Amino acid sequence: MPIFEYECKKCEKKFEVLLRSSSSQAECPFCGSGEVKKLLSTFAAKVDSSPASSCANADICPAAGSHSCTCTCNCGHHH
Numbered sequence: 001m002p003i004f005e006y007e008c009k010k011c012e013k014k015f016e017v018l019l020r021s022s023s024s025q026a027e028c029p030f031c032g033s034g035e036v037k038k039l040l041s042t043f044a045a046k047v048d049s050s051p052a053s054s055c056a057n058a059d060i061c062p063a064a065g066s067h068s069c070t071c072t073c074n075c076g077h078h079h
Contacts (some may be wrong), residue, residue, distance in 0.1 A: 009035040 007014045008028035017026045026036050 005037055005039045006036040008033055009037060014039070 003016050003018050004026065006026050006028075007012065008031060009015050010033040011028060011031040013028065013030045017031055019026065025034060026038075027034050028036055
């Protein structure tokens with residue numbers, strides 16, 4: 001069952017919906033409108049297995065490269 005991201009054409013809010021079948025129509029959970037457009041969703045992929053990249057937030061982690069990220073490095077990435 002895929003999760004799709006939509007934007008309501010009426011209230012312009014974005015939301016995600018788990019559709020149980022391809023024939024299901026999404027409705028805005030905020031205003032109830034059926035006038036929605038499906039958005040292109042992004043995804044994350046890990047491509048490097050070096051210690052510095054073991055933290056999902058390695059670019060902002062103050063201890064990136066010196067350890068495997070733990071809950072105490074304060075970068076926001078929790079295991």
